[in-house]
Amino acid sequence: MKALKVLVVLFVSTLPFCAGAVDVERVISPGGIEAWLVQDHANPLVSMHFNFKGGSELDPQGKGGLANLAASTMDEGAGDLDSQTFQRRLVDHSITLRFSAGLDRFSGQFKTLKTHEDEAFDLLRSALSEPRFDEEPVARLKSQIQSGLRSDSEDPSVIAFTTLFQGFFKDHGYARRSKGTPKSVDAILRQDLINFVKTRIARHDLKIGVVGDMTPKRLGELLDRTFGGLALKPGSAEAPEIKAMSHGRVTVVEKDLVQSNIIFGHAGLKRNDPDFYIALVMNHILGGGSFTSRLYSEVREKRGLAYSVGTSIYPLDRAGLIIGSAGTENARVAETLEIIRAQWKRLADGGLGQQELDDAKTYVTGSFPLSFTSTSAIARVLVAMQVNDLGIDYLDKRNAYISSITIEDVRRVAKKLLKADMLDVVVVGNPEGVVSKP
Amino acid sequence: MTRHLFTLCIVCLLTLFSGHANAGVFNPRTFTLANGMQVVVLPNHRAPVVLHMVWYRAGSADEPKGKSGVAHLLEHLMFKGTTKNPDGAFSKKLAQHGGQENAFTSHDYTGYHQTIAADRLEMVMALEADRMTNLVLDPADVKTERDVVLEERNQRIENNPSARLREQAHQTLFPKDHPYGRPVIGWRNELASLTREDALAFYQANYAPDNAILVVAGDVDVHEVKRLAEKYYGVIDVSPVKPRRDLVVKSPIKGGETILTHERVRQPVWSKTILQPSLANGPNERIAALEVLSEILGDGGTSRLYRKLVIEKQLAVNTGTYYDSGARGDGRFILYASPRSSVDLEVLANAVEAEAKRMLDEGLEPGELDRVKSRMVSNAIFARDEMKAGAWSIGSALASKHTIEDVEDWPTRIKAVSEQDVLDALKGVLGDPRFITTKLLPEPLKKGGGS
Numbered sequence: 001m002k003a004l005k006v007l008v009v010l011f012v013s014t015l016p017f018c019a020g021a022v023d024v025e026r027v028i029s030p031g032g033i034e035a036w037l038v039q040d041h042a043n044p045l046v047s048m049h050f051n052f053k054g055g056s057e058l059d060p061q062g063k064g065g066l067a068n069l070a071a072s073t074m075d076e077g078a079g080d081l082d083s084q085t086f087q088r089r090l091v092d093h094s095i096t097l098r099f100s101a102g103l104d105r106f107s108g109q110f111k112t113l114k115t116h117e118d119e120a121f122d123l124l125r126s127a128l129s130e131p132r133f134d135e136e137p138v139a140r141l142k143s144q145i146q147s148g149l150r151s152d153s154e155d156p157s158v159i160a161f162t163t164l165f166q167g168f169f170k171d172h173g174y175a176r177r178s179k180g181t182p183k184s185v186d187a188i189l190r191q192d193l194i195n196f197v198k199t200r201i202a203r204h205d206l207k208i209g210v211v212g213d214m215t216p217k218r219l220g221e222l223l224d225r226t227f228g229g230l231a232l233k234p235g236s237a238e239a240p241e242i243k244a245m246s247h248g249r250v251t252v253v254e255k256d257l258v259q260s261n262i263i264f265g266h267a268g269l270k271r272n273d274p275d276f277y278i279a280l281v282m283n284h285i286l287g288g289g290s291f292t293s294r295l296y297s298e299v300r301e302k303r304g305l306a307y308s309v310g311t312s313i314y315p316l317d318r319a320g321l322i323i324g325s326a327g328t329e330n331a332r333v334a335e336t337l338e339i340i341r342a343q344w345k346r347l348a349d350g351g352l353g354q355q356e357l358d359d360a361k362t363y364v365t366g367s368f369p370l371s372f373t374s375t376s377a378i379a380r381v382l383v384a385m386q387v388n389d390l391g392i393d394y395l396d397k398r399n400a401y402i403s404s405i406t407i408e409d410v411r412r413v414a415k416k417l418l419k420a421d422m423l424d425v426v427v428v429g430n431p432e433g434v435v436s437k438p
Numbered sequence: 439m440t441r442h443l444f445t446l447c448i449v450c451l452l453t454l455f456s457g458h459a460n461a462g463v464f465n466p467r468t469f470t471l472a473n474g475m476q477v478v479v480l481p482n483h484r485a486p487v488v489l490h491m492v493w494y495r496a497g498s499a500d501e502p503k504g505k506s507g508v509a510h511l512l513e514h515l516m517f518k519g520t521t522k523n524p525d526g527a528f529s530k531k532l533a534q535h536g537g538q539e540n541a542f543t544s545h546d547y548t549g550y551h552q553t554i555a556a557d558r559l560e561m562v563m564a565l566e567a568d569r570m571t572n573l574v575l576d577p578a579d580v581k582t583e584r585d586v587v588l589e590e591r592n593q594r595i596e597n598n599p600s601a602r603l604r605e606q607a608h609q610t611l612f613p614k615d616h617p618y619g620r621p622v623i624g625w626r627n628e629l630a631s632l633t634r635e636d637a638l639a640f641y642q643a644n645y646a647p648d649n650a651i652l653v654v655a656g657d658v659d660v661h662e663v664k665r666l667a668e669k670y671y672g673v674i675d676v677s678p679v680k681p682r683r684d685l686v687v688k689s690p691i692k693g694g695e696t697i698l699t700h701e702r703v704r705q706p707v708w709s710k711t712i713l714q715p716s717l718a719n720g721p722n723e724r725i726a727a728l729e730v731l732s733e734i735l736g737d738g739g740t741s742r743l744y745r746k747l748v749i750e751k752q753l754a755v756n757t758g759t760y761y762d763s764g765a766r767g768d769g770r771f772i773l774y775a776s777p778r779s780s781v782d783l784e785v786l787a788n789a790v791e792a793e794a795k796r797m798l799d800e801g802l803e804p805g806e807l808d809r810v811k812s813r814m815v816s817n818a819i820f821a822r823d824e825m826k827a828g829a830w831s832i833g834s835a836l837a838s839k840h841t842i843e844d845v846e847d848w849p850t851r852i853k854a855v856s857e858q859d860v861l862d863a864l865k866g867v868l869g870d871p872r873f874i875t876t877k878l879l880p881e882p883l884k885k886g887g888g889s
Contacts, residue, residue: 147779372484
């Protein structure tokens with residue numbers, strides 16, 4: 001029985017990715033625009049993800065939330081079409097078109113039926129190159145964003161997250177929320193939005209992933225029509241590199257809550273770090289694995305301290321992080337933090353068995369294809385592969401990156417990375433026995 | 439990190455699908471095992487992945503009086519172990535093979551699901567079939583897990599003013615002691631006193647092959663699924679389950695307005711919830727008309743309520759409607775709105791109702807109905823793109839006493855809706871005396887909108 005299990009496990013770790021189901025093609029349009037394509041003609045639809053380098057970290061001082069407001073208003077009227085006409089074209093043709101602004105990137109998500117493909121790509125072109133930013137929709141979206149920000153100001157997890165990042169990043173753009181503040185959103189003018197599109201929506205560093213009922217030839221035409229008119233180079237400066245500064249700070253934000261919201265973290269690895277995959281497996285063991293991680297087992301399963309507890313690696317473009325969170329009743333916050341720090345230290349000190357590592361590796365390889373169950377999910381991965389420079393054969397190679405990790409690798413990276421006494425902690429609630437320590 | 443994440447929002451989640459993803463498009467293959475277990479297979483060969491789900495026709499509405507929360511506590515305890523797979527072996531084995539899993543409980547059903555490489559289907563079936571009847575519970579584990587669920591309740595309800603308001607208001611939407619009036623996660627005092635015996639009693643009364651539905655979607659062959667289902671589930675003994683109680687509301691409800699004022703509220707919200715037919719008790723034509731009505735009146739940035747109240751009159755930051763047709767008991771039609779700062783909540787509430795009445799008085803605009811129906815029907819194509827959509831739609835329908843035809847004939851029913859049907863449905867919504875309203879308000883001293 002035991003031997004059989006080992007065989008099966010080995011088989012998982014060498015399972016070729018998706019056995020020919022996902023075949024990634026590099027498409028270069030006649031005009032020189034690149035997209036990665038997976039053809040899938042099972043359903044008459046096309047999904048596309050794309051993004052431009054540079055996110056809310058580049059928002060000007062005092063105008064935090066600019067990229068986010070642009071994302072919210074670029075589909076509210078463009079070219080000859082006012083907001084309501086544009087929106088109705090989208091919904092009546094069942095076209096999904098959504099922009100979003102993260103800290104590092106400005107992204108778009110797009111889905112259309114094959115029958116409305118021309119109309120859909122044309123609306124996208126128009127939103128990217130000639131958004132109107134009429135007074136009414138801009139004012140309306142500002143009021144919606146500000147309403148959301150006011151609600152967020154009392155949301156325990158948002159407070160915790162924002163406080164942690166402010167500690168890490170001080171004056172860097174990463175310390176600001178990408179949605180800005182009610183005041184900074186107020187300060188954004190129509191001209192700021194126009195400048196944003198002119199300087200930031202550029203072909204340089206545009207990454208595109210397409211999945212669905214599409215041929216390379218047809219995609220080439222559509223790419224030129226849609227993105228061909230954009231400026232070649234962006235006009236903004238790059239944000240500076242920064243290291244997350246933590247030193248074991250504890251911040252208690254007093255709120256009248258039954259359950260304290262705890263968040264903790266310190267510097268981690270960036271996506272392009274040679275040890276990234278080792279950190280991925282290490283994190284799975286520590287707190288990433290949903291029902292099998294050490295934190296899940298120690299905090300939730302054995303002691304019933306929390307409903308949710310876990311960690312994730314958080315690789316930003318200019319700084320790597322490892323962050324975790326837990327929610328526990330006020331009286332048991334101190335106990336929970338003690339367990340988390342002890343687990344942090346145990347792994348840093350090399351406490352790790354071969355079986356635990358093997359299980360983590362088979363999970364990290366075996367679970368990867370599970371999300372590949374919609375065109376949109378695959379398109380998102382195609383963009384991430386390009387952004388992180390993983391190579392077009394990444395899907396075939398990824399398993400080998402994980403399989404070759406040894407116990408010494410994880411011990412080395414855990415020792416280098418996990419510093420229990422450097423963990424910054426934010427607690428939002430009424431915790432007992434925990435006080436702020438600057 | 440989030441097992442049971444869907445537990446309480448499952449109703450919203452599924453309504454999203456039952457409104458949009460249902461279609462004569464999933465083309466499921468179905469059969470029933472000799473012991474009465476129904477099986478649904480949805481082949482989809484995009485990736486070599488399989489979704490395996492078991493739905494039990496038992497949710498919090500099936501709990502004995504005084505034991506609220508036991509269906510959901512049992513859902514947590516189902517991961518503890520059996521004689522053959524003790525000490526959380528289920529989750530460990532699944533993770534070793536790269537699988538992912540979760541579980542959920544609603545008023546109407548409880549479900550368990552795993553996603554994994556398609557060639558591991560047999561292993562997953564063996565594990566799930568084992569825990570259908572062989573659960574072993576250690577008293578200490580039950581106590582610890584009850585603490586976890588109490589923390590889940592803290593996280594979802596106690597810390598969240600709008601969830602607390604919803605919990606309070608639901609008691610007035612249903613007659614006294616109606617199970618839909620109590621929260622799926624359970625009242626705190628009842629939950630805190632649940633025992634191992636309570637959980638096992640619910641398990642023995644409800645977990646049986648003839649009270650379960652197996653749904654398998656993904657890269658599978660129907661004959662192979664049948665062979666495996668017979669091998670693992672087909673051998674489990676039938677264990678007669680008592681008929682489920684009728685949930686359709688027949689006595690008067692309390693009704694009225696529920697107000698919650700809280701210092702952590704920064705954006706006021708008004709809502710009105712009206713009891714309406716669901717697939718359980720309404721003619722299918724009326725259900726389809728209510729779905730079209732909800733789309734026209736309150737779905738998204740081109741809907742009537744949004745155009746009038748957010749764009750034209752600038753009274754609201756947001757507004758919309760929501761219709762839940764998939765319940766085993768009555769459905770709910772909900773109107774809601776959040777005011778812009780300095781707008782009185784009562785003024786906004788009146789404006790929402792006035793806009794709905796205007797539609798009744800003036801009828802639809804030319805072309806409006808066809809546009810909305812055609813986009814609703816196209817959404818069925820997008821539903822097929824997602825491996826899980828058909829599994830969730832059909833699983834929840836069958837577990838709530840609806841039929842596969844209810845799901846599969848959805849586009850036909852939507853296409854058949856006429857203007858008069860929509861207006862009749864609206865008349866029914868506005869004229870039904872079985873409604874409640876809620877107001878979520880900030881503390882009076884703090885600045886912000888509201889009354």
